[in-house]
Amino acid sequence: EPPGLAPPSPGAPPQAPDLLYADGLRAYAAGAWAPAVALLREALRSRAALGRVRRDCGAHCAAEPGVSLPAAPGPDSGPGAWEPLLLRAALRRAECLTQCGARRLGPGGAARLRVGSAVRDAFRRREPYNYLQRAYYQLKKLDLAAAAAHTFFVANPAHLQMREDMAKYRRMSGVRPQSFRDLETPPYWAAFDTGLEHLGRQEAGLALPWLEEALQESLAQVESCRAGCEGPEEQEREAEEEEGTGSQGGLYEAIAGHWTRVLQCRQRCVGDVATRPGRSLPVPDFLPTQLRRLHEAHAQVGNLSQAMENVLSFLLFYPEDEAAKTALDRYQAQLGEPRPGLGPREDIQRFVLRSLGEKRQLYYAVEHLGASFKDPDPWTPAAFIPEALREKLREDQEKRPWDDEPPQPKPLTHWKDVLLMEGVTLTQDARQLNGSERAVLDGLLTPAECGVLLQLAKDAAEAGARSGYRGRRSPHTPHERFEGLTVLKAAQLARAGAVGSQGAQLLLEVSERVRSLTQAYFSPDRPLHLSFTHLVCRSAIEGEQAQRMDLSHPVHADNCVLDPDTGECWREPPAYTYRDYSGLLYLNDDFQGGDLFFTEPNALTVTAQVRPRCGRLVAFSSGVENPHGVWAVTRGRRCALALWHTWAPEHREQEWMEAKELLRGPEKDEGEDVASRDPGPEPPSRRLPRLQDKAGKPPRIREEL
Numbered sequence: 001e002p003p004g005l006a007p008p009s010p011g012a013p014p015q016a017p018d019l020l021y022a023d024g025l026r027a028y029a030a031g032a033w034a035p036a037v038a039l040l041r042e043a044l045r046s047r048a049a050l051g052r053v054r055r056d057c058g059a060h061c062a063a064e065p066g067v068s069l070p071a072a073p074g075p076d077s078g079p080g081a082w083e084p085l086l087l088r089a090a091l092r093r094a095e096c097l098t099q100c101g102a103r104r105l106g107p108g109g110a111a112r113l114r115v116g117s118a119v120r121d122a123f124r125r126r127e128p129y130n131y132l133q134r135a136y137y138q139l140k141k142l143d144l145a146a147a148a149a150h151t152f153f154v155a156n157p158a159h160l161q162m163r164e165d166m167a168k169y170r171r172m173s174g175v176r177p178q179s180f181r182d183l184e185t186p187p188y189w190a191a192f193d194t195g196l197e198h199l200g201r202q203e204a205g206l207a208l209p210w211l212e213e214a215l216q217e218s219l220a221q222v223e224s225c226r227a228g229c230e231g232p233e234e235q236e237r238e239a240e241e242e243e244g245t246g247s248q249g250g251l252y253e254a255i256a257g258h259w260t261r262v263l264q265c266r267q268r269c270v271g272d273v274a275t276r277p278g279r280s281l282p283v284p285d286f287l288p289t290q291l292r293r294l295h296e297a298h299a300q301v302g303n304l305s306q307a308m309e310n311v312l313s314f315l316l317f318y319p320e321d322e323a324a325k326t327a328l329d330r331y332q333a334q335l336g337e338p339r340p341g342l343g344p345r346e347d348i349q350r351f352v353l354r355s356l357g358e359k360r361q362l363y364y365a366v367e368h369l370g371a372s373f374k375d376p377d378p379w380t381p382a383a384f385i386p387e388a389l390r391e392k393l394r395e396d397q398e399k400r401p402w403d404d405e406p407p408q409p410k411p412l413t414h415w416k417d418v419l420l421m422e423g424v425t426l427t428q429d430a431r432q433l434n435g436s437e438r439a440v441l442d443g444l445l446t447p448a449e450c451g452v453l454l455q456l457a458k459d460a461a462e463a464g465a466r467s468g469y470r471g472r473r474s475p476h477t478p479h480e481r482f483e484g485l486t487v488l489k490a491a492q493l494a495r496a497g498a499v500g501s502q503g504a505q506l507l508l509e510v511s512e513r514v515r516s517l518t519q520a521y522f523s524p525d526r527p528l529h530l531s532f533t534h535l536v537c538r539s540a541i542e543g544e545q546a547q548r549m550d551l552s553h554p555v556h557a558d559n560c561v562l563d564p565d566t567g568e569c570w571r572e573p574p575a576y577t578y579r580d581y582s583g584l585l586y587l588n589d590d591f592q593g594g595d596l597f598f599t600e601p602n603a604l605t606v607t608a609q610v611r612p613r614c615g616r617l618v619a620f621s622s623g624v625e626n627p628h629g630v631w632a633v634t635r636g637r638r639c640a641l642a643l644w645h646t647w648a649p650e651h652r653e654q655e656w657m658e659a660k661e662l663l664r665g666p667e668k669d670e671g672e673d674v675a676s677r678d679p680g681p682e683p684p685s686r687r688l689p690r691l692q693d694k695a696g697k698p699p700r701i702r703e704e705l
């Protein structure tokens, strides 16, 4: 057993994580696997110990009564009498923290063991585990290697190398499924998920202990995070951020500036705690959500007073919530006379009051000192937000509706009639597709109509080939051919007699059919316009399909540039930013592969799949909430009408009207070969090489890992 694998001697002060990590990497590079493992583990242990010391000392010194403070100023004390009180209290607290740190870590410990920002980021990305897994592997400790690999992969789900390594581990006989455990993720996530699973199965009684644990542990995690805001690292970060922004001014400006940044850091903690490892966005409204679930579960098992406690706590966040108020009234009626001891949970009350106090100060600093503060909470009462900011928030929301929370599925009443009228059925809604704005609708085309459109695509491709414009390789994969036809091109070909005008006519008609349905379903109150219509066929190139690893269409979002590493999606060029809803109307199913799938923003975790077939429409909002791709088409030809809709009238598809005009006019204007003149626009991802680089490999379904 290498020395570092033995439990550390209790009480031994840890060494600086920075140094241990650097030594560990040196040992690793030299192929000294056992020392590398020992040093890396010790670096992890030391960092965790430092965090604990900071948290414990913070709590200890905050709770210390102000014994050594002078008596409060009397009524006759003059202006400014608070100054010595405040500064003495600060001196006393600093002394307490220093002493506490020295007791736990040796003289100057907490400051001496500071972690530099680069190493801090590396730890946050769980990089030590990447080295650990390889070192363990070399030492033939497969169980530990798999655990380290899994721990790294959880926080880096888009890491291609690790994905391959994970697949290898899974195939090794010495590795059991239990080996893939997460050594870092705080247990409240598992408790939260287990609680929700039980609730989903109507097992409220079983859910309760898990939900309670999740809430208490996430609150504890928030405390831990907040303690870090006062540590030397946070100050170092400030110093880095401040470089170039000039000095702070005098003593009080400096104190105010420093304090503001501590508050900003503390306010960020809820979001950090609510963000799952490997994700970039927090679970929205994490604490209120948990309270709501706890309330539901207690109500279901008949714990009246606890249901009441939790609903009262929820109301601290959202005092005007109608459902919560109704529930509260009901409990009060059931309980009869008011019970004096019954109030909101103490932990939540403390949390909300403290948070509101911090927000008040921060908004003050924003208004009067030019500080910046991005409030992470949607529940902050409007009265706390300075008037000017409130207006700006409102404007921003109006200008950029896509930055809002993904809208919830709308009630079905709006569109039900439309669907029934046209003989269309809703096959899967957003919930069934594990998303927010997605739907699968069937019956948009009859088999005969699919036939006409398939014939149109075929005739257009042949016309193109005749004029020397050969069906080219797909821009997404060398293993497929790709033909695209726009409405205008179809109309031009029809006028030239190269394709039947019935097909071109139908193309226009069908695109309008899809538009009106999409509007009725997703945007009943705001008109949608077609912005681009494209009939696309992808054909497998024979003899090139064995061991194919790539996709027919890499994972992307339709109106923003997706970065799977961070899960962010930049709504800026070269993306087609004005696209608001996407539609894919399929024409056939006689091919192999080619299913459409949705993923999480990491471009890896598949959340839903749809098999194309004649007359099936998949409609969805075009943003980050709907990253999607197409599995390889390994045999045959897959044709679909792809349509994008926009709210912006200025991005309405001009060609659609032109095509309509053309088709109205006299047919067959011979002697002109439009096919060679106008190759039509490129499909979208052609212009997004970044997407192909990052997401060009096939994703894996999380459940398989």
Ligand SMILES: O=C(O)CCC(=O)C(=O)O
Pocket (backbone or CB within 6 Å): 553, 558, 584, 596, 628, 629, 630, 640, 642, 683, 684
């Ligand atoms: O053909 C499909 O199913 C998807 C195509 C697509 O996502 C796109 O063109 O943006």
Ligand SMILES: [Fe+3]
Pocket (backbone or CB within 6 Å): 556, 557, 558, 582, 628
């Ligand atoms: Fe797309």
